[in-house]
């Protein structure tokens with residue numbers, strides 16, 4: 001009896017294994033056929049003692065029922081499987097079955113960041129106006145960031161440009177003016193016309209209008225007899241081309257150690273015709289950039305004769321200008337890499 005019971009357990013184990021590997025027909029033959037394992041086990045009952053017959057009979061019938069049930073489940077599964085479309089596991093996506101998935105992939109292909117696109121448009125305008133382009137640095141030294149721009153050590157105006165420093169005293173530039181001295185030397189002697197795009201950094205408590213990392217474009221123009229009206233005309237021409245509209249402009253006083261006089265360039269709000277809206281803070285005017293006539297000390301530091309030559313310079317935030325043009329209300333969106341935002345441009 002012990003042997004025969006063990007035999008029933010073995011049959012069940014081997015059937016469970018075969019269920020995965022053999023076809024329905026093979027299983028039927030191996031277990032329920034004329035010489036099948038379950039059939040043989042059923043016949044074995046004649047050799048079991050009268051006392052153990054009921055018990056053995058019950059067990060062998062349970063096994064037979066188990067095998068039959070699993071077999072009919074398998075037939076059902078096989079039918080469902082053959083009625084399903086075949087999957088090609090070598091296809092990169094399920095493109096044969098689901099063309100819409102492929103179309104979705106195509107529409108998701110990458111694109112340039114809106115800031116990059118705006119930066120390219122802006123640089124194209126300056127280039128067409130005759131300006132050279134030189135990229136600014138993302139790490140610089142105290143001399144270029146401050147001293148060469150007429151901020152000696154301890155100058156209180158350094159506080160307006162609070163930024164990050166490395167342990168060995170290098171500076172993450174807080175403005176693209178950090179390139180002025182290099183550009184004046186590189187493109188001198190005058191005439192010099194160059195724009196200096198670059199990434200800038202400030203130690204800011206960030207909010208909708210302030211980021212710790214942003215972009216500026218510096219401009220420098222130096223020649224004989226350059227005047228403030230040349231500066232106003234140049235900046236106005238650029239802004240009208242970029243914003244694609246005529247503008248009312250004015251300058252108002254400001255303070256920078258590296259210009260004399262120092263100005264802020266202001267435009268009449270093109271969105272509300274200066275009647276007041278959220279873009280201009282309901283004032284009708286938008287402050288766009290700092291600018292002015294280059295301070296003689298800055299020219300001298302770059303070995304340019306400030307008696308013979310004069311020039312103007314400006315620096316504006318690309319993020320801010322692009323936000324005005326594209327109607328973006330929070331500067332932080334530009335650095336978040338959120339696809340829902342980026343896909344709108």
Ligand code: DAH
Pocket residue numbers: 174175176177218219256258259289290291292293312313314315316
């Ligand atoms: N660097 C100044 C800033 O970020 C902006 C600026 C003002 C740049 C006057 C200039 C300039 O070139 O002449 O606040």
